[in-house]
Amino acid sequence: MKFILQLALKNLTRYKRRTIITAVAIAVGLSMYIMVDSMLAGVESESMRNLRWYETASMRIVNSEYWEQRSTMPLDKSIQNSGQILSDLRAEGIGATPRIQTTADMILYSEDFGEDGSMPVLVTAVDTQTDFDVFRFVDTLVEGRFLNPGENAAVIGSWFAEDIGAKIGYWVTLLARGNGGFYEAIDVQIVGIVNCPNPNVNRTLLMVPIDVIDEHLAMDSTVTEIAIALPERADIEKTAARIQEKLDPEKEHILVLGWKELAKDYIGIAEAKRGGTSLILFLVFIIAAVGISNTMLMAIYERVRELGMMRAMGMKDRAISLAFIFEAGGIGLIGSLFGIALGIVINIPLVYFGIDLGFMLRDMDMGYRIQSVMRGAWKANTYFIAFAAGVVLSMLAAWIPTRRALKMTIPECLRYR
């Protein structure tokens, strides 16, 4: 065994050019794998983060009946004792804010927009004092200002503003159904335009003060939801279960839903996409594997005569196999280490600066909640997989041609060119 290891090491160090070329091929393949995996993981985690920060919050409290009939957004199925719930949550140090969501027809006027028109919109009524405690809109304002309590004003998403040609100061009328079924027209002036990293929000957001909606739609201080923010590493499911237990253990009136439950549609799409991304990763992996196999294959086949000589000298086939496999494992080890180092070097700018694909994502909905810059992510297990795969694949790639060469007769090996 000592001799086999020594032989493998000697071959490794003395076939320098071949070792370097093969190790570089392995390193490039593995760094590609690391890069693609990092981007896919980064996109997914950032997408989910943007979903929590700008759409769903960490979790929400809703009326059980409202949740059942959520497609119609029934205002009469709102949370009655929202004030008490909010003060209880805040007493525990949990950031929470009330919201009312309803649909409306938004009427546009020719004086401002050039022509009259209307369109269905989703109105999000926010508590101007506490909404920033839960959602991260504070740094997203690109024009105008945020809402003040009690004013007939609206803040809209930047892409939405672009699509309808809205500017600060323009007036629109929201025609919505109030609590009880009556229709109410609310005139609001656009006072702010926000641009956040979540494209879905940029495309659809229309925020108005909650007290305006409360008054016009006769909500009587009820709200359709209470959004809650938890720290990034908090156990959302556990916290949701604890709050649920406290508020309504039977789930008859109140439901506490984690963001995954709230974004079930997105999660479903994300799961489906994961199948696709796994396929991409698999293909990258295969490309890397083929590269490794090919270089190892050539390295073995150019030494078939050497292998034949060793057999003629009485070296056992198993010992020859091991010598070649150890040598390939050594090349795999060097290649994997370089591949991981290269992967880390490539990943640094990907994680900290990312790739700006805004020009593509503006007009294309990929389902991801990422607006422009796609960033990579650090995933320790990817590096482990890449390292192990580099070494194991190299050994396997050497084992197969060695086995084939050992199946040749010794004279065939000695004649091999």
Added chain:
Amino acid sequence: MIRIDKVVREYKTGETVVPALRSVSLEIKNGEFLSIAGPSGSGKTTLLNLIGCIDAPDGGEIWIDDQAVSKMDTRQKTDFRRNNLGFIFQTYNLIPVLTAYENVSFVLSILSVEDSEIKKRTMQILEEVGLKGMEHRRPDKLSGGQQQRIAIARALIKQPKIILADEPTANLDSATGEDILRLMKQMNERYGTTFIFSTHDKMVMDWADRLVMLHDGSIVSDERRRQ
């Protein structure tokens, strides 16, 4: 003693069967310096491969020191080659990444000889083949003749009963070839090792104590030249 009894070897290429050896019988005593000669395609290499247990006959038997090597399985043949046979190839077949010392000593490493013994024997054999001071050179830094000397040292170091050399001088100029033959003869006399070498070169044939001529897979003459 090597006893080859009615050995037949055929090669199949598709439907065609090409006879390489046709019922060849031969006896070779220990310590002989024997040349198997004949034109290209006469079956010289095939016969050497069969004696060297790196090929198997389609008929007949081969005995080496009362062991029926032609009936051995692959593992037994490997063990037999490791312990009893040495090979010298036309193209030397040295491991290019190993030094002269390592190319020779690796044969003893396979036999699990102790490091101190390996060192002693390797240095001694390298000196005997005239490569003292060149132990650390790799094959690409040595001439063809020097490379073949390493091959001879490699074949000799384990003190095998038989050394098989397939056209050992074919890649060398005549003067160097003669040097190599002289060295082989010296080793044959010093160690009593049986040398069997193939050739189609008249000069090489002249060095042999016994000359076996092959033609189309059959022995056409068997001439003892010296005792």
